[in-house]
Amino acid sequence: MISSFDTLKKILRRIPGIGYRSAERIALFFLLEGKEYAQELLKSLSHALESIKICSLCGNLSEAELCFLCSDPSRDASTLCIVETIPDLHAIERTGNFRGKYQILNGKLSPIRGIFPKNLPLEHLKKRLDQEDIQEIILALGNDIESEATCQYILKEILQPLGKNTTRIGFGLPSGGGIAMADTDTLHTAILSRRKL
Numbered sequence: 001m002i003s004s005f006d007t008l009k010k011i012l013r014r015i016p017g018i019g020y021r022s023a024e025r026i027a028l029f030f031l032l033e034g035k036e037y038a039q040e041l042l043k044s045l046s047h048a049l050e051s052i053k054i055c056s057l058c059g060n061l062s063e064a065e066l067c068f069l070c071s072d073p074s075r076d077a078s079t080l081c082i083v084e085t086i087p088d089l090h091a092i093e094r095t096g097n098f099r100g101k102y103q104i105l106n107g108k109l110s111p112i113r114g115i116f117p118k119n120l121p122l123e124h125l126k127k128r129l130d131q132e133d134i135q136e137i138i139l140a141l142g143n144d145i146e147s148e149a150t151c152q153y154i155l156k157e158i159l160q161p162l163g164k165n166t167t168r169i170g171f172g173l174p175s176g177g178g179i180a181m182a183d184t185d186t187l188h189t190a191i192l193s194r195r196k197l
Helices: 004-015 020-033 035-051 086-095 122-131 145-162 184-192
Strands: 074-083 101-104 138-141 163-167
Touching: 004 020, 004 184, 020 035, 074 086, 074 122, 086 101, 101 122, 122 145, 138 145, 145 163
Parallel strands: 074 101, 074 138, 138 163
Antiparallel strands: none
16 A cells, blocks of 8 residues: 555656655655645645636746736737747746747657647647737747757748748757756857847
8 A cells, every 4th residue: 555655755756857865855844844835835836726827829827818928018029939848938038138929839849759730839820920010930949850840840831931030049059958958148149149041
């Protein structure tokens, strides 16, 4: 029979970046020293699960219909940065040098893993490009084969037919690396050094 402690450790290990020892330490902390903190965490997590949803425009986390970035009138609506994940968006925001809007794909093309164009919000992207006055699209996906294939598909199937000015980041990003894992200085340089496609 699995004890409550073992069940707690097992659940904690499902969190990305938490291994066996970390899960055990966190579980012990909650049970022995941090009962008050655990209650705060439960309350905060429950509130977040109830109130946070996905932005209907870009796919970011939001407590309203539009996230704080999409509803910010000071953002440059003529530039759209396409990223794979929400952590990628936050990594670019930390650089402080991009003031445009975003579109989150929530994945990249990978036939081996069963991810095809229909599984990404590409129809939504097409609608945005038709409805908004977007002058430049920045493809800010990682530096791996699947990301490159995704960028090429978006470029050839969606952007080129519309004649949109398209750039691609990549300078300074390690081969096979993701956006969210890059340090702020590298990302800063990657955005400033984007190249026209």
